[in-house]
Amino acid sequence: MTVETRRRQIEDVASALFHENGYAATSIRDIARALDLQGASLYSHVSGKEDVLSAIVDRAAGRFEASLAEAEARADVDGSSAADRLAAIVRAHARLVAAEPELASVFVTEWRHLTGERRAAILARRDAYEARVRAVIADGMAAGQLAMTDVAVAAAFVLSAVNGIATWYSPAGRLSPDDLAERYADLTLRALTEDHR
């Protein structure tokens, strides 16, 4: 097994344990045990628990950023409206949370356990992600496609709703990640579209 494969394996196992029991309740010894390793042997690959978390958080953030960029790039090619672009972003985000709840719980919750520069770096990436969502909502409002609303509140409302999928969704249930993503995109567009009641 290459060093890289081993390192990735450590991250996958740690990610599952963090998701199931939380970062604070998971020890380096728990991670070693799940890999059938001695703690000392694990330390030849990683310098500590926060080091593993940081690698996992980086990877999770990268996946969400790539998914967002892809949704936006596809919308650009289609010449879509801001409303379509928002739907595409929500669809991609919801699909990723439903398909990979561990990734989502790391990006949404467990990053809080990082400290110092690592924490500052992930906060900046999370803020940049949310800023993209706000910008699309603001574009849609400016173009008259979305109702005038409090952009920051609307973005928080939508992102919380979509991130919540990680807390209840089961792929064994009646909805596929794609079905769910479609419904979430619909609810979002309605919530932000001009009110005709």
Add this chain to the structure above:
Amino acid sequence: MTVETRRRQIEDVASALFHENGYAATSIRDIARALDLQGASLYSHVSGKEDVLSAIVDRAAGRFEASLAEAEARADVDGSSAADRLAAIVRAHARLVAAEPELASVFVTEWRHLTGERRAAILARRDAYEARVRAVIADGMAAGQLAMTDVAVAAAFVLSAVNGIATWYSPAGRLSPDDLAERYADLTLRALTEDHR
């Protein structure tokens, strides 16, 4: 100090520590230290950490249930429509999460650390709460006030959005809990109202 006052004080301190650092990362010793007590002295009031969590979760669940019941009772007096009733429920829930984020994080997240019968009991109460929200959405659909939609998905979408307030809202910011609650109720009604695009 009466036994009851002391017990309540322990729960308040524990609640703040669970909210800040998570249940798993908080020890009985941390709780005792924050109260300037010896661990042994704390054990004369509580039988263990899960005992404290269970009391806090019960109280938080009771607050959310009372808030829901009050919103529904007020809507009954007003003879409101199902849509108005849904708005009242979301407004009350959002206001409570914004005003008491510790209470919310216990009811939304930390209950997961309970085990056995205590866990089963809180799960049943959470399910009953969500069932009320679903019932109001279903009533609104039956009355033609809300768009035909997937009731379970819509309830999960709305509750996740509202619960998310605990993760970002600051009472020091530009929005009061009432302002925020009003905006969340508007976004919810729009999301679930017939689509005229």
